[in-house]
Amino acid sequence: MKLSEVEIAKDKSNYLRGTIRESLSNDVTGALYHDDTHLIKFHGSYQQTDRDIDSERKAQKLEPLYSFMIRVRVPGGVATPAQWLRMDELADEFGNNTMKLTTRQAFQLHGIYKKSLKPAIQGFNQVLLDSIAGCGDVNRNVMCNPNPYLSPFHEEVYQMSAKISEHFTPKTSAYWDIWLNGEQLSDKSANDLVSSVITQAVEHDDEPIYTKHYLPRKFKIALAIPPYNDVDIFANDIGLVAIEENGNLTGYNVAIGGGFGMTFGMPDTFPRLASMIGFVGKDKVVDVCEKVLTIQRDWGNRENRKFSRLKYTIERVGLDVFVNEMQNRLGFALDLPKPFTFKSNGDSFGWSKNTNGNFNLTLFIEGGRIVDKAEYKLKTALKKVAELNDGDFRLTGNQNLMICNLTVTSKKFAEKILEQYGVLQETFKQTGLRLNSIACVALNTCTLAFAEAERYLPSLIDKIDVIVRELKLEKENIVIRMTGCPNGCARPYLGEIAFIGRAIGKYNMYLGASHSGERLNKLYKEMLDENGMLNELRIVLSDYAQNKTSDERFGDFTIRKGYVKATEHGRDFHK
Amino acid sequence: MQAPLGLDTQVLNDLFIRYDDKQLLWLSGYLYGLSVAKNATGFGADTKLAPGIIGNGIAEKLPPVTILYGSQTGNTKKAAQKAGEQIKAKGFDVNVMDMAEYPTKKLKDEKLLFIVVSTYGEGEPPAAAEELHKFITGTRAPKLPDTKFAVLALGDSSYVEFCKTGVDFDTKLEALGAKRLTPRVDCDVDWHDKADEWIESVLNSLEIPKSSSNGYAITSLTNGAVKTLEKKVEYSRKTPFAAEILEKIQLNGRGSTKETWHLEFSLADSGIVYTPGDALHILPTNSERIVAEILKVSQLDPKTVIEWESGTSTLGEVLLNKVELSVITRDFLKKYAEINTGSSFIVHRSSLEADPKKLHEYVYGRDVVDVLNEFPTDLTAQTLLSCLKKMPSRAYSIASSLSAHPDEVHLTVGAVRYEKYGRAKQGVASGFLADRKNIGDSVNVFLETNEFFKLPKDNKTDILMVGPGTGIAPYRAFVEERAETGAEGKNWLVFGNPHFTTDFLYQSEWQNYLKKGVLTRLDLAFSRDQAEKIYVQHRLLQKSKQVWEWINNGTTLYVCGDKNKMASDVERAFVAIAQKEGSLTEEKATEFIKNLKKTRRYLEDVY
Ligand code: SRM
């Protein structure tokens, strides 16, 4: 057995410490020592370069412009106004003046130079945010429907996501040692800066759940309350569907083995939706998650990272064998899954009212990027709303933002601010297609990108919008997703329309996912340039406008009309 | 052909197979020389032969194999290493190397060269291969008549430019005269099998025939070529050498407040021989803009015909090419006073004359246009020219080692640009190089040797080099030279500039030297990266203990760059270190440092 490079780095790392300290104090380079670039992911940060100027700088005999992305965990996507304000401030002080709301309801700061990492991390630590396990071979930010008004037991499900998140947070004190001089904020639930107690972190250097080598690969969990699947639970290693019986939350349907990364030209890599394996009562759900995670810990592939996600472990041993092992370790069997229906994996925009009389607002944030542009000062507007210090800020799984639980008075103020800066108008004027768009980060920071995504999709949609409006489809909620590579960060394989980057300016086009996130799409055309994409879309959208049945979703239509075959299982994705 | 005198044909055969034409030719001369020497002095059996060339050694002496990989994500590295292991198993001496670390000038000496390279972007070389790729596809690529090669290309057939970089190497190596041992193999995403096939055919092509039926005839004996000693040629301001610009790079990253140019000039056929520490002089011409400004304020016609250096010329031509306009001197003011006899200028000038400090302040940042503007007078072409001085050359510390870059000289030039007295101005020489000359253009240059600012004679002596800004230039030459000669002395560099991200001149080169251990220490002072300003002297003070240790170990100290402020600040820092670490009084410490200067263990190249 030949362990992968990352496994060796983990092994040598003394619970994720490695030589990060030495890396930070080396002032000859803006980069870390090689092994530390793997380890720092577990601390929530990636080393990146400004790819726009890589070759320019090389010619200038300068190293690439290294900087770091930090991913700040927000379980269930819920942040306080104080936390929002701090992130806003840190983006300006240490980052590239933007915040990215991710597809997993987290914050990302980009463009942080090595020497600013520590002050930045300390900066959000003060508002009780951390980036532990933001990335790395551990359980990632746990997702949950952000919208409290959707369901009376939303709070309960949200609390469960926080509990799962807490349960799987690594216990090593490396993070506190390295970034916070050994100080750990002891009361994680306290939101008040002044009263939060700082204590010396306990020297925790064993990992009861993960053990020394952590997981073979990243691990993801999401919880959804039907009929809303806005967190795309089937894209996760574990997807939990809240089940209501007689007005009570009884437990969760459990689906396992979802995951999206694949590599072009390697048909044995593929996106896979999680398989439904049964129902579990709410008191046992953490236990079930732990067993699934630890079996993956023990059985997952540690030699080739291309095949180390849970989905491949399940494909390798068989779902039955996996579930058997899980039930053996649990000491009980799961019940049959309970019936439920998902309607959509998108967000619903605009104002809504809570049972307590307070108000929620969902805003469309293009590409999840909070930035001030000359003509559109989104960042400032949201900062002003946060300064009202009321309600909370909820990041959706579609890179959008909810401002929740505003009192009537705050609502009035917020509305005024948002109108003044054109933010409300920006949400309300969009076509259904744009409102249902997401794009991954891609260039210029993502090291893995082959093509543009976030920076390009808006202008492509400008052109698609012309077609959509011509065809009078502007009200149709059509899910469109773009990524700069096949890793699938914007969950493109669940896009009714998806463009996945192959090379600069060249995309593969996929069609046929269901609108509810329950069926993968399929390759329709390869290596299209912009004209190619627009031409193909015009054909299919025209057909849709003329021949769709009354409630027919675009994804279902493309299957019915045979543009692509339905993908029944990840294994058949390439067929 | 029949071998004479009962020679072992097997030995001759081996020689033929193992050595290329040039080597055989050399060998023939060498043997001839040996035979002559033997006859003359009666050398017996103990005559020393070059090891491994003749005799028993010969069977083991296979030509060295170089395998270069250009990889981004590691695939080609793996393939190259695999090939390396298998070729090594055949008894070859194999060097598997990252292209990024390969000194391109070694290329021409390669006998057996294998290239394993992937393709990125849209048909571009991976970053690690960029330099070599540029080198072999560029104008400076050497002819490779003695090289045998083969190429393995990795790529992805879904790209339009499938395996383009591999193709580039393959065709270009052939074009340079190298002989292809086995056809190029292009691998798709599943590269392993095809890579194995390639390795297989490489191994076959390397198979050494056990015996060969036709012997080799040594038909003529030639003496080894006599290397003619290069004669040092004297170039000067009057008779400069026109050096072609081979490369021109802005070293500061985007957003920098600085503008520093790296320039590479060709010295081919000049006979110029320099050593690190020398300076190169540039003879610039003025910008059209300043000439236009002069003509405007003086209201003179550029076409005015004038006498110039025992001939005739036009005013415009002389102003552009022959005289200095960007700098004014006391002498200029004096001569101008002979023409501008108005009382206001005369009064002004005598007040400057009376106070050198004021004079200095006055000339700093003023050019000829400023003076003509401020104190106008009626001018003719002749009177104007009578005040001006012939364009002086500007010196630049040489930033390269001739052994690292044969036939080239490199400079590090800071562009002088500033706004003063209502006009945007530029330095004449730095502006000339930055704005008006490009790759392919020629520039008039001559060498100025510097006898003292030199590497220590003893290459075991440690050196400590302090050089912020363009002061780094000669140290690039020093370190290159020490790397080339394998000098054992330790090398410590202290550099400073405003910002780490944009102003770390030659960053990637220094990183490389650190990695290789050529550079022992590198301390950096980026003055504007934090609230308080940190300069090189602060770094020296912070490391005072080590500095003192180095000094006590006989280190030679070098300071290069800004004369006005930096050089004295640094000297004060050294004095303070001597005080603190050597427990000397200020007076003694000052004397100690003075003495170092006197004994030329503390050298300066400041301007
Ligand atoms: C920010 C985000 C996209 C966005 O625009 O919102 C993102 C950004 C990156 N993802 Fe992702 N992923 C993000 C959600 C996803 C998702 C969607 C999801 O989880 O719901 C997926 C697909 C689901 C899955 O995990 O399979 C996803 C699958 C990947 C993969 C492929 C994993 C695989 O199993 O093959 C990689 C590459 C890898 O891990 O080797 C990756 C890697 C990356 C990296 C860190 C690139 C890298 O490894 O160097 C990207 C950083 C870009 C940058 O400059 O910020 N990202 N990534 C999302 C952050 C989520 C979070 O807050 O944690």
Ligand SMILES: Cc1cc2nc3c(=O)[nH]c(=O)nc-3n(C[C@H](O)[C@H](O)[C@H](O)COP(=O)(O)OP(=O)(O)OC[C@H]3O[C@@H](n4cnc5c(N)ncnc54)[C@H](O)[C@@H]3O)c2cc1C
């Ligand atoms: C031995 C030696 C080695 C050298 N090595 C290098 C080297 O490696 N790299 C390098 O870049 N230079 C080096 N120099 C300096 C170089 O010779 C030139 O002096 C420099 O490039 C400026 O020349 P210029 O023709 O561009 O400017 P000039 O036309 O000579 O103009 C210079 C004048 O502009 C004015 N001025 C400049 N800056 C300002 C300002 N900010 N505000 C107001 N007025 C200003 C001053 O009046 C100054 O005298 C070296 C000098 C010497 C003597």
Ligand SMILES: Cc1cc2nc3c(=O)[nH]c(=O)nc-3n(C[C@H](O)[C@H](O)[C@H](O)COP(=O)(O)O)c2cc1C
């Ligand atoms: C962004 C990107 C661009 C690429 N462009 C090309 C290309 O233009 N032509 C090609 O043949 N291969 C291309 N490739 C494929 C690589 O050459 C191939 O993956 C190779 O195996 C990488 O080898 P390495 O790991 O040694 O770098 C590209 C790969 C990436 C990630």
Ligand code: SF4
């Ligand atoms: S999908 Fe690919 S390009 Fe986009 S962020 Fe993820 S890894 Fe980067």
